[in-house]
Amino acid sequence: MTGSPTPPDAPRKRGPYRKTDARRREILDAAFEVFAAAGFRAGSLKDIAARIGIDPSTILHHFGSKEALLRAMLDDKQARDSDGKPDLESLDAASFPGGLLELAKRNDRVPGLISLYAVLSAESTTVDHPGADYFRERAERTRSAFRQGFQSMADEGLLAAGVDAEDAATSTFALWDGIQIHWLIDPASVSVTDALRRHLRLITTVEI
Known part of the structure; x- marks a missing residue:
């Protein structure tokens, strides 16, 4: 032994x-x-x-x-x-806009994280930035999730006349990113959730 x-x-x-x-x-x-x-x-x-x-x-x-x-x-x-984050890909077509608004409300509670992503995502477009791949992949995942959600809405006839899934995904992503910058600058005057809700009411036929 x-x-x-x-x-x-x-x-x-x-x-x-x-x-x-x-x-x-x-x-x-x-x-x-x-x-x-x-x-x-x-x-x-x-x-x-x-x-x-x-x-x-x-x-x-x-x-x-x-x-x-x-x-x-x-x-x-x-x-x-990712903890407590709405799973957009699991939502049915009619619930997708509501899921986006829930995500926006959740982001309101983590301004530091939103500031981090806003600062670094913009900076990542500069030459040889080490975060370039990360933010490119993150943007691609976000666009894909939005495109999938809006396509399910299109298939159910829930998008406004003249709006297709690609346009809806691109415009929503662009507005969201932009309005978050304004919110970080002047949170007392800007509401990301309200701006997003108004946008979704224009491009969908769902009551939100």
Whole structure:
């Protein structure tokens, strides 16, 4: 025999792993705040480190590079943002506009996240931006979901005369992105949900 087996209930040495996970969470949260306020290019590792009282080299130890940190932060926010999010693809045709409004209302409660996406998506159109692929894929997924929802409405005769699914998807996506910018600038005067509701009443025949 080489020794007695470890009892099933023996405590495991998880301290270092917990500390590593906690530190990564602190860095990701700090990166979110800095990138939402300043964008990727202007937001520095020094700014991120200063928010949680660490050296920038600690960030590189955990993530390897500023570009890798950005991607990790975006993946983290996407995963956490999915909690409680309406599943647009599961809605029937008549419920689709209501699902869009529910999503808009939900976004009203997370202005920091909307600011992050607004700042970084615009910045991602610049040359060699590390978030370019992420935001292109995100835009494609959003357009596809909108197109699918409005096509189901078209198939049921629920779009206004002269409106097709592609036009409805494009105009809704464009208005939503644009009105969110105005809301971030002047939240007291602009309502994304109200603007979206008025738009949907123009392009569909559903009561909302």
